[in-house]
Amino acid sequence: MFLLFNGERHNPLSQSRNVIGFCSTCGSDLESLAYYSTDSEWLVSAQCAKGHLALIRYGRDWSWLDDLPLEFLKEEVKVADLPREKLDAIFTPAEIRDMIACQEGSPYVRQNIYRARTKYERFEKLFGIKIDI
Template identity: 30%
Template sequence: MTAQANYNYSYDLNNNIFYSGERQIPAYELEENEIGTCEKCQSTILSLSYHEIDDEFIVTGKCSICGNISANIYGHEWNWISEIFISHFFGQTPAQTTEDSELQIPEARKSLKNEDNGIDDLELLNSIPMNQIETIFSPTEIKAMFARAKGEKCVRQYLYNARKKYKTFEDVFGIKIDI
């Protein structure tokens, strides 16, 4: 199961199921422990659930401050292998809910609604790790995408250039953007 960069990872908060692509990996234990430090805000990450697959262990965790969800992969002797940032997760979080309560994303702010997936454009952009966004889009394109998602004015040409790359971004990271 060792992490693959182009895999689509997600997590179901209600049922504590980790998804690796289409594969469901249910939790074998729900225990809260400090498991690391959040890369985004440097706060404590607390474990949500423990999963086992292919002689590896996956520990999902949530940042106690910003709500980012990640998973650490360990070998069969609990030696650390890699970390996965989970940009899509489902279910209710204690701190945040949305109108349809289907998809929960940290740092939600008022923004335009994306009709395809039922979540705000700004919520979607905030849920994607910035290093993934910067891999495909230029700084001016990123600025235009965030401005558009906030309902602010943006340079149309930069947004147009970004839109031409949406399919490439989806192919590489498995996340569909349509702003």
């Protein structure tokens, strides 16, 4: 699971489970899900026993900064893994090729990604899959 924070994508450094405090909603133990690092701070996603999610920001020295809601966490949808017939229903072959190339870090035509982006909402409505490239 990667984290989108301030428009940047972060991969987890560690997914070790530790009790890191108390849930601000219900007060039960909060357990870490994943640790992320940005230039200036640490981010830790966490979940309590009752399923409340939180994202906790720490300074570089692990001083607590604040708790954020965990809506920033998204599961990455790999276009290459999606059924081709679903993609074909919405996107052109060139758009599909370049969405996959973009996710894999290969060269792609930017214009095709822009065009594909205008169709993400329709794709999500039809298939319940949210693409974010």
